[in-house]
Amino acid sequence: MEVVAAVWRSPTGRVGLILAVLLVCGALLAPLLPLWPPNRIDVAARLSPPSAVHWLGTDHLGRDLLSRCLFGARVALGLSLTVTGLAMVVGTVIGVGMAYAPRWAERAGLVVFDLIGAYPTVILALALVAIFGPGVNNLLVLITLVFVPQFGRIARAQTMSLRHRPFLEAEITLGASPARILFHHVLPNVLGPVIVLASMNIPFVITLEAGLSFLGFGIRPPLASWGSTLYDGFIYLDQSAWPAVTAGVALSLATLAFTLLGESLQGYLDPLRRSRA
C-alpha cells in the first residue's frame, strides 16, 4: 500500500510505525509470552528493582512490572483503538448522513455536537464516569461518545465540500446511482481526513484512559493499567521509582508512536491534496 510506503519514507513516520507495531505485537502476544501472571501478588518481593527474576522490578504488591506493562498495553491500546474505531465509524456515518439530511436534522445534529464539544474532554469523561460508574465497558461507551462529534464534523465537512465537485457531477451524468456515488466516491475521499484524525486521536485516548485510571475513575483493579500503575508508583515513589518510571515510559512511548504515525499520515495526505488543487 502506498500509504505505508510513504509513512516509511519519512524518518519520524518510520520510528512511529516501528514503535506502534512493536507495541501492538507486545500487547497481542502478552498472554502467550512466558511472563509472570500480571496479578500474581508476592509481597515478599514488593517494590524491588530490576533483577534477573523481575526484569523491570515489581510494584507495591510484588506484581511483576514487565508483565503489568505489557498487559496494561492490552488495556491501553485495546481501549484506544476500539474507542477510536467506534467513534470513527459512528461519527462518519452520522457526519455523512448529516450532509445529505434535511436542514432541520442537520441543525439538530450540530446542536448535539456542540453540546458535547462544549465541555473539556477530561471533565466530561470524569462527569460521565461519575454518573455511570467506572469499568472497562462503561469507559468504552463513554469515551466513544465523547469523540463522535469530532469525527462527525470532519466527515460532514468533507462530504459537503465533495458534493458539488465536478467529478461527482460527471459520475451522475454517466448514470451512477446515489448509492454508488456514496460508496465509491464520497466515502473514500471522506476517509482520508477521518483516518488522520483517528491516528491523532489514539494518543489522546491512551492518555485519557491513563488519566482516568490514575484518578481512580478508570480501570478497576486488579486489571493492569498504566494509569493505576502510575498512581501506585507515585504514592510509593520514595521507596522505589521503578513502577512510576516503567508506567511513565510505556505511556510516553505509546503516545509518541501514534503521534508520529498520525503526523506522517497527515503529511502524506496534505501534499497530495495540494498537488490536486
Added chain:
Amino acid sequence: MSHADAIAIRGLVVSYGAGVPAVSGVDLTLGAGRTLGVVGESGSGKSTLARALVGLAPISGGSIELFGRDLAAMSRAERRRWLPFHVQIIFQDPVASLSPRMTLGRALAEPFRIHGRAVDREAIAALLAALGLPESLSAKYPHQVSGGQARRVAIARALMLKPRFLIADEPTAGLDVSVQGDFLNFMTRIQAQFGLGILFISHNLSVVARTTQELAVLYLGRIVETGDTRAIFAHPRHPYTHALLSAAPTIDPERRKQRVILRGEMASPGNPPGGCRFHPRCPLAAERCRTEEPQLRSEEAGRRFACHFPL
C-alpha cells in the same frame, strides 16, 4: 433536413430552491450533426440549461424531448438509466471532472461499470486511438497528465456510451489562444466522426462564431435572439446581441470599432425587471419596453428575436 434525431426543448423552466427560475421559458432545437451555440453572460442561465439537459438541474416546467421521450416526465431513476446513452457533457475544468483517486483507465471503464456491463477494453482502446491519446495514459492519474490530455480523456469518457448529443460547457475556458485552435479543430473532427449534435456553451463570441452553425443568445433566463450564426453576426436584431458582439475584443489598433457600452449590470434572476428584461440597460428602451414583455417572433425563416424595436 430531418429533425428526427434532435433534442426539442420547449418552454423550459429550471428553478433552483426558493422558486427562483434560472431559466424561464426557453425553446430550442438541437439537431444531430449540428452545432448550436448558446451565449450569454453570468446570470443568463446558459449553464443551468446545460445542466438540465443532462439531469443535473431539476426541470420545473416545460419539456425536453428526445428519441420519443420527455426528460421532464421521467423519474430520476429512469433518467439515470436512459439519459447517459443519449446525452453527455464535458465540463469546464476537465481535470476536476476526473476523480483524483482513479487512474484514467479506470475512469474510462466507469461508464461500463456503472451500468453493470462488461468493460469493453477494445472499445476503450479504439476510442483512445481515435482521439489521439496513447495507451500508456490509462495507468496515469489526472494530476499526472497535461490539461490538454485530461480534456481529451474526459471527452473519451463522455463518448464511451455512444451518445448522439454532447453538451460542451465552456470548453475553451482557460485555454490560451495559441492552443485553442487545435482543440477546436479536434472538436470539429470528432463531431464529424461520431455524428454528434453539439450544444456549445460559451461566453467567448469569437470562438462561437467559428464553430457553430446556429446561435442562441440568452439574457436573464430567456432567449433574446436565435438564428444562423453568420447571419446574426452580420446583422444582429436584438440590442443586447449587438452590444455583446460589439463588446467582444477584436484586433483593432486603429480604434475603428464603435463600441456599444451598456450601462448597469444584469439584474438577478430572482428579481427581473418588469416588461422587457433588458430594458434598464438598453440604449433604445422606450415606454412600451418597461411595461410589455416582448415575445419571440420571426420575420425571416430561421431567425427569432424578442424585441419591440429590433435593429
Added chain:
Amino acid sequence: MSRTTADHDDTQATGPLVQLRGLDVDFAVGRGRVASALRRIDLDIAQNSIVGLVGESGSGKSTLAQALMGLLPSNAVFRNGEIRLRGRTVEPEALRGRSLSMVFQDPMNALHPVMRIGTQMIDAQRARFPKLRSGVLRQRAADMLRQVGIADPENRLEAYPHQLSGGMRQRVMIAMALLVEPDLLIADEPTTALDATIEAQIAELLRLSKQQFNGSILFVSHSLALVSELCDHVVVLYAGTIVERADVRSLFSHPAHPYTRALIACEPRHDDPPGLPMVSVPGDLPDPAALPPGCVFAPRCAHASERCHRENPVLAPLGAPSPGHLTACWHPQ
C-alpha cells in the same frame, strides 16, 4: 445613458516615466532547481500612456507586474535589474500606495472580505496622504466612486465586498488605485474574470481614467485583441523574454516576430469563413528550469534556423519606418 465611443488617443511622450533595465527574476523551485521567470527585461513606459503587456500562461507577465510593485513571492530571486522612476532608481516597496498602485485580476481575493469598502478605501489613501483626516479621505473615496460609475456612493461605502457584483468590485479596486493619484497604475488582467459587456465598461473606464488622472497605465493581459483596442504601446512576452515591442499601430500593421504573428493569426475573427481550420502554435512552453540555448521560441518556430537554436537574439530596432519598433529575432518577418 449608454454611449458609443470611438477613441483617438495620441500621446506625446516627454521622457519615459518608468524605465526597467535588465530585469532578471528567478524562482527557487526546490531541490536546488532554479526556474527563470524573466530575463533581461528592458521596458519604457512613457508619461500619460497605456502600455499593454501581452503574454500567455507561463510568459511571466504577472511576475513582471509583481516585480514592479515589489510584490514578488518569497522564493523569488531578484537577480539584476533597475527600476527607474523619472530617471531616478527606486525601490518599488517604497513607492507602493504612492506612485505605484495596482488593480488585480480577482477583486474578491484582493479586497478584504470582512472590512467595509469605505474603510478599505480610506486605508488605501493613508500612505499617500498621511496628513489628511479620515473625514476628508472618506469624501475623496465617495467622489471617486461616483467617478468610476457607482451610483449612490455614500451608501456603497458601507457595503462589504461580497455584497457587490464582480463588475462593481473591480470598479472599487480601480477607484482605490486612482485615489492615491499614482504615477503608474498597474492593471493585472483586470477584466479576465468579468463578462464581456462588463469588460467593455471597465476597459472604457480605464481609458477615461487615464485621461483624467494624468498618469500611465501598465495593462497586463493575455488578450492581444483587448490590448490592441486599449493601449498605445504593446510589449509581447514569451517565456520570460520580450520578443517584440512597438507602438500599437506599428505592431499590428507589421508584426515582426514569428510568435507575435502567430498570436495574431490565432485570434479568431468574426468574419472568417466557416470551416476554416483554426491556427495553433504547435509544441509546448519550455521548462523554465531547463531553458534551451539560443532563442527561447526556436523549438516552436516555423522559421528557426541553426543560428536561432544556438544564439539568443537581442532586442533590436527594426529601423525605419518605425524606429520605436523592436524585436528579438534573427529573422524578423
